[in-house]
Every structure is written in C-alpha cells, then in structure tokens.
Amino acid sequence: MSHSVTPEEGRVQRLAETDRPTLAFTFEGRAMAGLEGDTVLTAVLAAATHLRNAEFGPERRAGFCLMGACQDCWLWQENGPRLRACSTLLQEGMRLRAAPPDSWPAP
Amino acid sequence: MTRVLIVGAGPAGIRAAEVLVAAGLRPVVVDEGARAGGQIYRRPTDGFKRPPRTLYGSEAGKAVQLHETFDGFVCDGQVDYHPRCSVLGLQDGVAQVLGPDGVFAVPYDRLILAPGATDRLAPVPGWQMAGVFSLGAAQIALKSQGVALGRQIVLAGSGPLLTLVASQLISAGATVAAVLDTAPWGAQIRGGFDMALARPGVTLRGLRLRAGLGRRYRAGVTLTGIEGDGTSPAAVTWRDTRGRAHRTACDTVALGWHLRAETALADLAGAEFAWSDIWAQWLPRTDAAGRAQDGVYLAGDGMSILGADGAEIAGRLAARACLADLGHHVDVAAQNRDLGRKRRMGRFAKGIATAFPWPAEMVRALPEDAILCRCEGITAGDLRRTLTLSGPEVNRAKSLSRVGMGRCQGRYCQIAGAEVTAAQVGCGPATVGRLRAQPPVRPAPLGVIAAAADKPE
Numbered sequence: 014m015s016h017s018v019t020p021e022e023g024r025v026q027r028l029a030e031t032d033r034p035t036l037a038f039t040f041e042g043r044a045m046a047g048l049e050g051d052t053v054l055t056a057v058l059a060a061a062t063h064l065r066n067a068e069f070g071p072e073r074r075a076g077f078c079l080m081g082a083c084q085d086c087w088l089w090q091e092n093g094p095r096l097r098a099c100s101t102l103l104q105e106g107m108r109l110r111a112a113p114p115d116s117w118p119a120p
Numbered sequence: 121m122t123r124v125l126i127v128g129a130g131p132a133g134i135r136a137a138e139v140l141v142a143a144g145l146r147p148v149v150v151d152e153g154a155r156a157g158g159q160i161y162r163r164p165t166d167g168f169k170r171p172p173r174t175l176y177g178s179e180a181g182k183a184v185q186l187h188e189t190f191d192g193f194v195c196d197g198q199v200d201y202h203p204r205c206s207v208l209g210l211q212d213g214v215a216q217v218l219g220p221d222g223v224f225a226v227p228y229d230r231l232i233l234a235p236g237a238t239d240r241l242a243p244v245p246g247w248q249m250a251g252v253f254s255l256g257a258a259q260i261a262l263k264s265q266g267v268a269l270g271r272q273i274v275l276a277g278s279g280p281l282l283t284l285v286a287s288q289l290i291s292a293g294a295t296v297a298a299v300l301d302t303a304p305w306g307a308q309i310r311g312g313f314d315m316a317l318a319r320p321g322v323t324l325r326g327l328r329l330r331a332g333l334g335r336r337y338r339a340g341v342t343l344t345g346i347e348g349d350g351t352s353p354a355a356v357t358w359r360d361t362r363g364r365a366h367r368t369a370c371d372t373v374a375l376g377w378h379l380r381a382e383t384a385l386a387d388l389a390g391a392e393f394a395w396s397d398i399w400a401q402w403l404p405r406t407d408a409a410g411r412a413q414d415g416v417y418l419a420g421d422g423m424s425i426l427g428a429d430g431a432e433i434a435g436r437l438a439a440r441a442c443l444a445d446l447g448h449h450v451d452v453a454a455q456n457r458d459l460g461r462k463r464r465m466g467r468f469a470k471g472i473a474t475a476f477p478w479p480a481e482m483v484r485a486l487p488e489d490a491i492l493c494r495c496e497g498i499t500a501g502d503l504r505r506t507l508t509l510s511g512p513e514v515n516r517a518k519s520l521s522r523v524g525m526g527r528c529q530g531r532y533c534q535i536a537g538a539e540v541t542a543a544q545v546g547c548g549p550a551t552v553g554r555l556r557a558q559p560p561v562r563p564a565p566l567g568v569i570a571a572a573a574d575k576p577e
Contacts, residue, residue: 024251024352024372028292029266030168050165055265062351063250069497072350075250077494077532079257080159081152081206082238082382084527084563085494094565100152100204102165 024058024075038107047103054079054086054098057109064088064098065111089113121145122446125215125226127207127385128234130158131182131428132420134190135435136232136442141198143443148200148226150207150217156190158236159256160428163187164264175263177288178325179428186432202226209559210388216572218564223572230415230442233385234435237421239376240401241532242483244276244356245490246346247375248497251353254532255376259285268294270372274356276300276343278476279378280326280427286336287329298368299333300358302377302479304340311475318468342482346373378476380535382422384557389416395550398470399425400478401535402554408459410438417442425473430465433458483536484543492540493533495526503540512545514538514553527563530555 033048040057047056054076057064063073064086076086079099086098091108124140126133129151140147149156155163161176161183172180193199205219215226239254246252253261253269255277261267262285272295275286286299316323330337340361347367348354355369383393383404391404391412403424410417417438420431437458444450486492488501498521506521514537517523523537524530530537538549545552 025261025267025269026271026294027267028262028294029170029174030164031266033167050167050265052265055261055267058269059267067248067497069495070248070491072248073250076253077257078238078254079260080238081562082528082531083254083494100154102154 023060024062025055027059036103036105038103038105038109040109041111049103051103052099053088053096053101053103053107053109056103057088057098122230123148123228124230124232124442125150125228126232126234127151127215128158128236128420128422129153129156129190129201129203130234130236130420130431131161131186132234132236132422132431132435132438133158133232134186135432136234136419136439137193137199138189139436139439139443141193143448145443146198146200147232148202148228150202150205150215150226152204152206154204155187156194156201156203157183157187158428158431159260161186162260162264164266168266170266182428182432206562207385208562208564210385211559216560218560218562218568222568223564225572230417230446231389232417232419232435232438232442233389233422234418234420234431234438235382235385235422236431237379237381237425238531239281240378240380240478240535241375242277242377242479243486243490243492243494243500243533243536244343244346244375245487246348246353247373248491248494249346249348249350249353251348251351251371252346252373252375255279255281255285255374258374259288262288262292262294268292268372269374270370271295272297272370273372273374274298274300274353274368274370275374276302276341276356276358277376277378278303278479279376280472280476281376281378282476283326283330283333283337285374287332290332296333296336297370298356299337300341300343300356300368301337301339301476302341302343302482303476304361307477308339308475311471311473314471314474315468316471318464318471322468377478378472379421379425380531381425382531384529384561386412386416386418386422387557388559388561389413391416391418393554395554396424397550398473400480400549407441408437408462409441409455410434411441411445415445424466424469426462426465426469430462430469433462433465437462478535480539480549483539486536486540492536493523493526495528495533496522498523500540503537504544507541507544512541512547512552514541514555517541518555524555529558529561
C-alpha cells in the first residue's frame with residue numbers, strides 16, 4: 014500500500030519535541046506555522062511536499078543531505094538574501110519563496 | 121603564541137582542541153555546526169528535551185562527554201570558537217572563513233583539518249526527485265529536529281549507518297517499509313569476521329540492531345529504480361539475490377553507501393592523495409599521526425574513515441604531532457597508546473569496508489537516462505558520450521560534461537562519475553584521475569566576498 018504525500022499534511026512527520034512555541038511564516042505567499050527550533054527546511058516540509066523546482070529538470074527538490082554539503086535546499090526570501098533551508102533556523106515572520114523575486118529577469 | 125586553526129568540531133576536532141588546550145595553547149576552532157559535536161554526535165537546537173540516551177543510544181556517554189568538554193573550553197575562553205562558519209579557501213597561511221556576518225580571514229601557523237565525511241552516494245534511477253535523501257539526512261532530521269523525512273520510508277545502500285538509521289527511526293516511531301542492503305551475505309560474513317576480531321562488542325551491538333529490523337532487512341539487493349511523479353517517490357524497485365523483481369511502496373527514500381571523506385580543504389592545503397582500494401576513493405596521505413604537509417595535520421573521517429571512536433583518537437594524535445613539531449613536550453606513552461588504538465580501529469574499518477562494499481557493478485550498469493549529477497541533471501549517457509571527446513580523465517570529463525561542476529562541487533557524483541568513466545574504458549576508477557578541489561569549497565554570496573575585499577587591511 015502506498016501512502017501518498019498530500020500538500021495538507023506535508024512531507025515530514027513530527028515524532029518528538031512537539032511542545033514548542035509556534036512561529037508564523039509564509040512560503041510562496043501561503044501562511045504556515047512552524048515550531049521554535051525548526052530549521053526552515055523542517056518547517057516548510059512539515060506543511061509542503063517540496064521546497065522548489067529543479068533548475069535542470071522537471072522534478073521538484075526537497076533537500077538531500079541536510080548538512081550543508083549538497084546545496085539542494087536554497088530558498089529565496091521576499092526581502093532579498095537567499096538561505097540554505099537545512100542550516101537556517103526559522104524566525105517569526107519569515108517570508109520565503111521557492112523562486113527568485115518576480116522583478117528578476119527571466120532566465 | 122602559536123596560532124593553531126582547527127577546522128571542524130566533531131569528535132576529532134574536539135579531542136585535538138583538548139590536547140592543545142592542555143598544552144596551554146588557545147586554538148581557533150571553526151565549525152559549520154550551530155553547536156559543537158559533529159554529525160554522529162550532532163545536538164538538537166537549544167530548548168529540545170529528548171535525553172542523550174534517546175538521541176545517541178549506546179554512545180550517549182561519549183556524546184555527552186565530548187559536548188561537555190568542548191562547552192567547558194568555550195565557557196572558559198580556552199578556545200576561540202566560531203560556530204556556523206565555513207572555511208572557503210586556504211592560501212599562504214590564511215583561511216578565508218564565511219560566517220553569518222560575512223567573510224573574515226583567520227591567519228594560522230599550524231592547521232588541523234577535521235572536516236569529517238559525507239554519505240557516499242551511488243546514483244539510483246529516479247534519485248533526483250524530491251523525497252530522496254541521503255541516509256545521513258534521515259539521521260540528522262531525527263536527531264536534531266525530531267522528525268522523520270516521510271511517513272513510509274525505504275532505506276537503501278550499505279554500511280553501518282544503514283542498520284543504525286533504520287533502527288533509530290523505528291525506535292522513534294517512524295514507519296520503515298524496507299531496509300535494502302546491496303552488500304551480499306558472503307561479503308558481510310567475510311568482513312564481519314574481521315570486525316568481530318577487532319571490536320567484538322561493537323560488532324555484537326550492530327548484529328543486535330540488525331536483528332531488530334526483522335524481515336524489513338534484505339541483503340544482496342540490486343536497486344533498479346525509484347518510481348514517482350517527481351514530487352514524491354511512490355516505490356523503490358529492486359532485484360533480490362535470485363534476480364526476482366520486487367517493488368516496495370514508499371513516500372521517502374534515503375540512500376547511502378558508507379562514507380566519503382571530505383577532502384577539499386586537505387587538497388587546497390597541499391596534501392598528496394593516494395587511491396584507497398579498501399575505501400574505493402582517494403584519501404589524503406599522512407603519517408600514522410596525521411601529518412600531511414609541513415604544518416598541516418589531518419584527523420577524523422576526512423583523513424581515513426575510522427568512525428567516531430577512531431576520530432577521537434586521530435584528533436589527539438594530530439594535536440600531539442602538532443605540539444611535538446612546535447617543540448612542546450609530548451606524552452610519548454600516550455601517543456603510542458593512541459597509535460595502537462588507531463591500528464585496531466583501522467582493522468575494524470577494513471572489516472567494514474569488506475562487509476559493505478561500494479556497488480561498482482550497479483553503478484557501471486546505470487541506464488543511459490539515469491541522472492548521475494543531481495545538481496544539474498546530467499545523465500550517465502551524457503557522461504559516456506563526453507568521454508569520446510575528453511578521454512578517460514575525470515577533470516577533463518568534468519570540464520566538458522559538467523559532472524562534478526554543479527553546486528555540490530562533485531561531493532555526491534564524483535565517485536560514481538569516476539566509476540562510469542572507468543567502465544567505459546575497461547579499467548578501475550583509480551586510473552581515471554582524481555577530481556581537484558577548487559575554492560571556494562562552499563558557495564558564498566559575491567556580495568560578502570566583495571565587501572571583504574573592500575575592507576581596509
């Protein structure tokens with residue numbers, strides 16, 4: 014039996030340490046809530062199936078090594094700087110994007 | 121005072137720091153982690169509550185001891201500690217370091233590199249899709265975040281981590297659908313014998329964990345693909361020892377074939393390399409204590425893959441070698457004891473390498489359309505077609521095919537790329553060359569490099 018991942022429940026499953034204060038943030042304009050101490054990757058994937066589209070193929074990406082070596086999990090912030098989702102802690106009010114700002118020229 | 125820079129605050133870096141502090145030095149320690157401990161003894165974020173026994177199992181005592189040792193040095197100002205910082209490059213006795221606030225220079229007289237290792241990856245068709253992770257990633261997610269990366273997980277590959285991660289996930293309440301080991305029983309028995317001779321207790325613990333996996337565990341598997349729609353895996357397909365095809369449904373896959381030494385900084389520091397038949401990868405050459413070059417010392421899995429216990433020993437050895445070269449008095453008896461311990465770790469590690477070999481044949485047989493480079497979506501066929509132009513040499517093949525040029529800088533494709541290259545000309549991977557490391561060894565925003573360059577000296 015296959016258990017398909019639905020966007021409502023996200024990819025990751027919380028198994029422990031769930032009694033932490035919540036932090037509100039947005040991803041692709043969608044309001045989400047993570048927990049204090051979450052990495053950005055954990056918080057986004059708790060509510061979504063993936064982080065971004067691959068640049069060189071049709072598939073999606075959701076991080077790979079989680080230790081800052083593969084560079085698969087870079088996300089954009091609405092206010093500019095990119096961040097590595099696996100090694101950046103979630104902060105209240107973050108506004109995250111999967112792709113560069115719309116004002117950027119198309120590739 | 122002599123300036124010693126230690127890169128990495130895992131078991132090797134922490135023990136190296138301990139030896140230097142005891143000799144009255146104040147080393148600079150640069151580490152990518154938010155908290156010291158490295159990967160296997162990685163700590164959760166502040167405020168998490170699971171006890172060490174839950175996080176580290178039988179190794180809880182060692183983990184706590186390492187963490188407390190290092191925290192004590194930081195608290196007392198005995199080390200100049202830079203967490204969340206990556207060394208980008210090394211030149212003329214200066215390390216360029218990227219931290220949360222930009223790039224800064226760390227001049228040093230002596231350098232101890234303890235950067236650890238990554239998972240060693242073999243491509244499996246479909247491994248580029250979201251929901252396929254490294255085995256290490258599955259363990260990091262559990263230990264440092266308390267999460268499973270999926271709801272129905274297949275773990276595949278080979279090595280001690282495969283069994284360990286599977287049993288940690290099951291204990292934590294995750295659903296592990298299958299544990300698919302490419303190592304055949306014959307190899308596991310041969311290697312297991314050497315492992316048991318060198319470290320019977322550790323081997324027995326591994327066997328107990330393995331037994332706990334029950335029928336989820338399969339040995340001698342050939343992985344044939346990961347099915348899915350690109351957003352998430354739906355199943356792993358594989359063949360058993362008799363060649364029968366199987367399909368295991370899942371929503372998440374974690375892959376890994378033991379470890380790949382992280383050697384980029386050793387390369388930039390001028391270390392020589394030698395092909396290791398045991399580890400099926402290039403490793404830096406050092407003497408028994410870890411001396412690589414004048415003033416450059418290596419320790420831990422970035423030198424040779426001896427595991428966490430071996431890393432603690434290697435960290436002490438490298439630091440004492442450094443002290444001896446600086447003219448300090450060194451406890452020769454302690455150094456000799458550690459050299460003996462390191463030899464035992466080496467025998468154990470060799471047993472592991474025999475038991476859980478790199479799946480060369482599986483990689484050589486990769487279908488043309490299988491992605492080899494995850495970063496840029498380059499297929500095995502793309503690389504094979506390039507080789508008629510580049511010849512069978514990995515640096516030239518990289519220039520033309522871009523395998524190894526993506527943003528992971530070859531960390532997850534270079535071993536498989538060399539295998540595919542070697543297969544094309546019918547030789548072993550040792551003869552197709554070694555991918556040279558290039559600075560910066562981590563991506564760095566151009567803005568912070570420009571800002572650092574503009575700063576008056």
